Amino acid sequence: MEAKDVCYINQAPDEFLTGCPVCGASDSLVVHNRGALYNEPTQSMELISNMCKSCSVIYSNPRHSDSVSAVFYKEEQGKLHCNQSIDQLLLQDAKARTNIRLEFVRPYLGDVRKLLEIGGGGLNFAVTAARRHEEIQVDEIDPSFLKDDDVLPNLHLISGFMERSNLHKLRPPYDFIAAFHVLEHQNDPVKFLMFVRELLSYDGYACVEIPYPFSPFWIRKPIDGSFRTVHPLNFTRQSLRYLLKKCGLTPVVEDVSSQTMVQVIAKKGPKCNDPPSVSNSDLNRMIGYLNHWKRYSALCRVRPFTVARVYADVVWRISKGINEL
Numbered sequence: 571m572e573a574k575d576v577c578y579i580n581q582a583p584d585e586f587l588t589g590c591p592v593c594g595a596s597d598s599l600v601v602h603n604r605g606a607l608y609n610e611p612t613q614s615m616e617l618i619s620n621m622c623k624s625c626s627v628i629y630s631n632p633r634h635s636d637s638v639s640a641v642f643y644k645e646e647q648g649k650l651h652c653n654q655s656i657d658q659l660l661l662q663d664a665k666a667r668t669n670i671r672l673e674f675v676r677p678y679l680g681d682v683r684k685l686l687e688i689g690g691g692g693l694n695f696a697v698t699a700a701r702r703h704e705e706i707q708v709d710e711i712d713p714s715f716l717k718d719d720d721v722l723p724n725l726h727l728i729s730g731f732m733e734r735s736n737l738h739k740l741r742p743p744y745d746f747i748a749a750f751h752v753l754e755h756q757n758d759p760v761k762f763l764m765f766v767r768e769l770l771s772y773d774g775y776a777c778v779e780i781p782y783p784f785s786p787f788w789i790r791k792p793i794d795g796s797f798r799t800v801h802p803l804n805f806t807r808q809s810l811r812y813l814l815k816k817c818g819l820t821p822v823v824e825d826v827s828s829q830t831m832v833q834v835i836a837k838k839g840p841k842c843n844d845p846p847s848v849s850n851s852d853l854n855r856m857i858g859y860l861n862h863w864k865r866y867s868a869l870c871r872v873r874p875f876t877v878a879r880v881y882a883d884v885v886w887r888i889s890k891g892i893n894e895l
């Protein structure tokens with residue numbers, strides 16, 4: 571789908587927040603003012619990104635409301651998946667990324683009997699998991715499916731969003747719930763993860779994968795193309811931990827070895843109403859990194875590669891990377 575065909579993103583933002591969507595704090599700092607249309611990094615537009623000074627999540631404000639976003643995901647992004655029939659999707663081979671994901675979650679699948687994947691409309695993970703683990707019942711929920719359907723003996727499709735109105739179609743408790751690149755699309759991540767927690771069995775696990783903003787500059791797109799209209803949230807590692815703990819999901823393993831994304835597995839546990847806030851020194855390092863990324867992006871525009879790469883290299887070495895943030 572060409573970005574110009576997507577109507578949703580051409581609408582002006584229709585919602586303004588008075589506090590952070592993760593922790594509720596009102597104190598924030600504007601860290602950037604441009605972002606990509608949908609997934610098209612060459613088409614940037616005004617997009618105000620704010621960093622919360624309390625939990626360090628980066629959030630768009632103003633932004634599109636849930637009702638506008640829902641139309642996009644169901645009717646516009648859904649067309650991406652409808653280009654292929656379910657029959658074709660069932661025949662696909664595992665993609666490299668699916669193999670990485672399955673390897674990451676494998677140690678936690680031992681006692682799993684029911685697994686839910688959220689928002690995997692392309693079906694690569696669900697089909698691969700169902701074929702390799704015939705003992706596991708896999709449910710897949712995605713708004714792009716035309717109907718609920720049993721497509722393999724152990725793979726069930728549920729048409730719809732991951733929300734309470736679809737509770738009658740879901741089949742909890744699930745021993746494992748996976749959401750790959752779904753959390754950054756949520757307007758209300760607390761409500762989303764609390765619902766995930768509710769559907770988990772008492773000792774169940776959740777796996778969350780999100781893009782990671784603090785990777786080396788030279789493997790990044792220019793900053794204008796990295797913030798996106800369809801990502802109302804961009805997580806630092808600390809803000810993701812804060813959110814998971816607040817929602818009663820205790821992180822047990824975290825991986826950023828790919829440099830471009832964070833994978834976390836969290837176990838259902840007690841809710842923590844007041845996880846620790848980010849320190850001032852970490853907050854300043856995060857903001858400093860974003861300022862360097864802006865300078866690097868500007869250098870890429872005027873002197874592609876050489877000068878920009880040297881700048882990135884020096885900055886990265888001085889800052890010793892900030893992958894822990």
Ligand SMILES: [Zn+2]
Pocket residue numbers: 590591592593594595622623624625626627
């Ligand atoms: Zn916050």
